[in-house]
Amino acid sequence: MPPSSTVENYLKEVYLGVGRLPAGETLLPMGQLAVALGVAPGTATTMVKALAESGLVDYEPYNGVRLTAAGMRLATTVLRRHRLMELFLVQVMGMRWDEVHDDAEHLEHVVSDRLIERIDEMLGHPETDPHGDPIPNPDGAIRERHFETLLTCPIGAQVVVARVSDQDPAFLRFVERHGLKPGQSVTVDGRDEAADAVHLHGPGGAAFTLGARAASKLLVDVAPASSVAAGVTRATGPDEEPRR
Amino acid sequence: MPPSSTVENYLKEVYLGVGRLPAGETLLPMGQLAVALGVAPGTATTMVKALAESGLVDYEPYNGVRLTAAGMRLATTVLRRHRLMELFLVQVMGMRWDEVHDDAEHLEHVVSDRLIERIDEMLGHPETDPHGDPIPNPDGAIRERHFETLLTCPIGAQVVVARVSDQDPAFLRFVERHGLKPGQSVTVDGRDEAADAVHLHGPGGAAFTLGARAASKLLVDVAPASSVAAGVTRATGPDEEPRR
DNA sequence: GTTGTAATTTTGATTAGTCAAAATTCCATG
DNA sequence: CATGGAATTTTGACTAATCAAAATTACAAC
Numbered sequence: 001m002p003p004s005s006t007v008e009n010y011l012k013e014v015y016l017g018v019g020r021l022p023a024g025e026t027l028l029p030m031g032q033l034a035v036a037l038g039v040a041p042g043t044a045t046t047m048v049k050a051l052a053e054s055g056l057v058d059y060e061p062y063n064g065v066r067l068t069a070a071g072m073r074l075a076t077t078v079l080r081r082h083r084l085m086e087l088f089l090v091q092v093m094g095m096r097w098d099e100v101h102d103d104a105e106h107l108e109h110v111v112s113d114r115l116i117e118r119i120d121e122m123l124g125h126p127e128t129d130p131h132g133d134p135i136p137n138p139d140g141a142i143r144e145r146h147f148e149t150l151l152t153c154p155i156g157a158q159v160v161v162a163r164v165s166d167q168d169p170a171f172l173r174f175v176e177r178h179g180l181k182p183g184q185s186v187t188v189d190g191r192d193e194a195a196d197a198v199h200l201h202g203p204g205g206a207a208f209t210l211g212a213r214a215a216s217k218l219l220v221d222v223a224p225a226s227s228v229a230a231g232v233t234r235a236t237g238p239d240e241e242p243r244r
Numbered sequence: 245m246p247p248s249s250t251v252e253n254y255l256k257e258v259y260l261g262v263g264r265l266p267a268g269e270t271l272l273p274m275g276q277l278a279v280a281l282g283v284a285p286g287t288a289t290t291m292v293k294a295l296a297e298s299g300l301v302d303y304e305p306y307n308g309v310r311l312t313a314a315g316m317r318l319a320t321t322v323l324r325r326h327r328l329m330e331l332f333l334v335q336v337m338g339m340r341w342d343e344v345h346d347d348a349e350h351l352e353h354v355v356s357d358r359l360i361e362r363i364d365e366m367l368g369h370p371e372t373d374p375h376g377d378p379i380p381n382p383d384g385a386i387r388e389r390h391f392e393t394l395l396t397c398p399i400g401a402q403v404v405v406a407r408v409s410d411q412d413p414a415f416l417r418f419v420e421r422h423g424l425k426p427g428q429s430v431t432v433d434g435r436d437e438a439a440d441a442v443h444l445h446g447p448g449g450a451a452f453t454l455g456a457r458a459a460s461k462l463l464v465d466v467a468p469a470s471s472v473a474a475g476v477t478r479a480t481g482p483d484e485e486p487r488r
Numbered sequence: 489g490t491t492g493t494a495a496t497t498t499t500g501a502t503t504a505g506t507c508a509a510a511a512t513t514c515c516a517t518g
Numbered sequence: 519c520a521t522g523g524a525a526t527t528t529t530g531a532c533t534a535a536t537c538a539a540a541a542t543t544a545c546a547a548c
Binding site: 089092093094095099102103106107109110111112114115118119122 | 353
């Protein structure tokens with residue numbers, strides 16, 4: 001029997017949650033998992049115990065949860081379906097990048113392997129989704145690159161936005177309006193600790209300011225040199241293109 | 245809260261089941277519903293009582309079930325999603341018509357209104373899906389035309405296949421191999437009651453034979469006049485009789 | 489060390505959907 | 519009009535997923 005949507009969601013959130021943990025830590029606290037899934041804490045505990053029973057996660061009572069190899073496999077295939085779906089909805093269906101998340105959230109649990117591979121092919125085996133999130137390959141391998149954020153990157157140097165780690169439509173529209181989509185360039189002019197603000201300007205010269213919270217959600221590539229895909233280095237294109 | 249997939253499936257099967265009833269009857273026996281859904285008889289009874297409670301069906305104990313206006317509304321929107329999805333998978337995704345049913349079966353419960361209307365638009369507001377089944381319009385109206393079958397149509401006259409009422413992939417491939425997809429022409433040469441067989445030939449002259457069971461699944465248009473010449477019914481063709 | 493608080497787990501209940509098997513009802517046939 | 523199947527409904531039980539609230543545990547601060 002295939003895993004339920006619920007199981008897939010738990011595994012996906014464990015994966016994403018562990019990824020958000022401070023460097024070094026690998027156990028996701030149950031509370032964070034419960035919040036991410038929008039369920040009561042007790043519900044998460046019960047479910048995680050069942051997942052541990054079926055060998056999909058390691059569970060340490062009072063400490064947290066982490067994926068096993070089997071759980072990782074499943075989590076990344078769900079992520080693959082989600083991210084390919086988002087890119088498909090933008091690229092093929094012509095939807096806006098700020099409105100595809102909810103659809104993808106549902107579709108990720110029902111698209112068949114056949115269909116998702118068809119989509120992958122149609123998109124030219126893309127590396128990242130519209131938010132810059134990496135798309136795992138068919139057997140679950142995923143290359144998570146490390147990026148600076150607009151809060152930590154060097155001041156004065158032109159950097160390229162690589163990834164936007166927030167799905168809120170309003171935020172995404174803001175990002176788009178200010179030319180901060182993945183592939184576009186910006187320069188940090190300075191930071192004001194007291195005001196909790198980051199000042200920047202785009203290639204066109206337009207200057208504006210971001211709160212620290214927002215700045216930390218914009219992951220940037222400080223050395224957009226050879227290693228970065230050709231399609232991602234363009235400064236102002238509204239759309240990114242799949243490579244190959 | 246939105247109706248569950250289960251509820252949507254029950255309503256869809258009631259709609260389809262009632263449609264398969266002998267002329268005049270409007271109450272679908274619980275047994276048939278249970279078989280169509282692949283559940284135990286008692287399960288169907290319990291569920292249908294709940295649906296009646298929420299005003300989606302009329303339920304007459306021991307007699308059967310039928311849709312209310314509200315239930316009809318929901319059933320046809322599910323059918324709309326299913327059929328548009330099937331056509332989309334064939335037309336846009338390049339899948340074969342015999343392999344899209346299962347995907348559509350799942351997708352019909354999760355695609356958003358926004359996405360399905362986007363698909364409808366992309367397909368040019370089609371009237372029928374790849375099997376010739378009519379696609380309800382956004383507010384649930386559906387024009388069910390009446391067709392003969394290869395078992396009942398006149399002998400010797402060239403007719404046009406309008407609809408194939410079986411989703412079995414093997415059967416669909418057979419239909420395709422013999423040029424019997426919706427829009428294609430055939431002529432019935434004769435019928436053999438004893439042998440349970442129907443003899444026919446295509447426009448190219450190739451003659452072959454069908455069992456009665458198979459022949460009854462091929463609905464044909466005996467007067468493929470102006471509106472259906474191209475093989476697909478046009479958007480604003482002459483209206484037939486209303487259903488009910 | 490004790491203790492207070494926050495995080496976590498346990499407990500007891502609920503809802504949706506399901507099944508197997510027993511009980512009931514319908515109805516055609518004699 | 520009695521009756522024996524067939525169809526249907528009822529009953530009792532089960533699973534997955536959830537919640538609220540009580541109980542427990544961990545741990546930092548005193």
